[in-house]
Amino acid sequence: MSAFRSDFLRTLSERGFIHQISDESGLDELFAKETVTAYIGFDPTASSLHAGGLIQIMMLHWMQQTGHRPVALMGGGTGMIGDPSFKDEARKLMTPETIQTNIDGIRKVFSNYLTFGEGPRDALMVNNADWLLPLNYLEFLRDVGRHFSVNRMLSFDSVKLRLDRDQSLSFLEFNYMILQAYDFVELNKRYGVRLQMGGSDQWGNIINGIDLGHRLGTPQLFALTSPLLTTASGAKMGKSLNGAVWLNPDMLSAYDFWQYWRNTEDADVGRFLKLYTTLPLDEAARLAALGGAEINEAKKMLATEVTAMLHGRDAAEQASETARKTFEEGITADTLPSVEVPRSAFINGIGILSLFVTSGLAASNGEARRHIQGGAVRLNDEPVSDDRRLITLDDLDQENGLKLSLGKKKHILVRPV
């Protein structure tokens, strides 16, 4: 790995963000010499980003920290198509309404990582629907489409999977890379963007943008991709105990988010500290070097730091404290995630199965029953073996309500209201 002169690339490199760069020395020189504007695109495929997208956001964050101007691009236009890169089959088309809803959901998170505004180094958020939607088909084909070789596009790894699996790649999807390339050029014209960053799966798309720039006479554009992150044991990032690790607080609580990072595999701690927190490198290295059970301290630090950036320091500390009470002291913290159940339901008694379903710990009565049969269920820390168990007012603790547990890690408070 070469030594970078610019703060930005050096930081990214030291912290493990860099997978490929189109022209290392050229880009380094640019960053060393002037304030650079770079962008990353975010597809509105869900109403929240998840942990997998954090690495991109962190790259934008470091850009701003080292004195440059990040642009977060919402794919309101490209979302009308859906990126086929490395997908083994076509995605369902999203309606314009869904896309808009998703963009509204996604955009909120960025202000925790970036400072937006009008200044030369303030971050920008733009939506490619602004220029993609009004395009005139024939004009676009003549101005932009003629620069693309279908022969070449077919040779990209990103579509290979689809072709190899004998799955259809529709013409609609085939256009995605053209539009993304056009975005790059358009962003250069509008905001002087010189660099596009993204996950390593975006390399082909970004390179297309650079090529298009050449042909349309933009200044030299650059590509920088981050590694596709998996855990040390090979799983994709972003799955938690309760599903996806969403960034939006209404989709995943700060506590559950904290728990996700707390359960990081040993072998990932060092890497994640560098990627997902802003802790100094020597501190990250020290924490990662802790051996045996000691490394749990590093995991807590990781969890608290990552959570603090997203949900705020207070929420992170509280999540940490809730976890400490729950796992280390074995007492019921009243800050555990909770569900409210009408007090009246307990008068005649509510079945343990349906309580499990309402609390979200099980998807169906059958699943709850299987968990009970498997010995995974506890009520106020008492094992439950009877799936017909009725929960009545007598089971309620006056302070906390009722603690329902599934396995060793999932706990939820049931509050009578």
Next chain:
RNA sequence: GGAGGAGUGCCCGAGUGGUUAAAGGGGACGGACUGUAAAUCCGUUGGCUUAGCCUACGUUGGUUCGAAUCCAACCUCCUCCA
């Protein structure tokens, strides 16, 4: 437009008339062991008012005592030809 092939549970994939809620693998979840880790081992993996009932093998009909399995039409995809 013509000829041939395919569509199975979260995913991959077996299954060509009955004992099939459907082999096997993966993933996921739970248990044991640990350190709220990994690896390993064990178990579970359609719903319900659970000795029973309901829904399910692209869709809709049909044949049959009985269909994921046979027939017809339709939809989608693949391959070759035009």
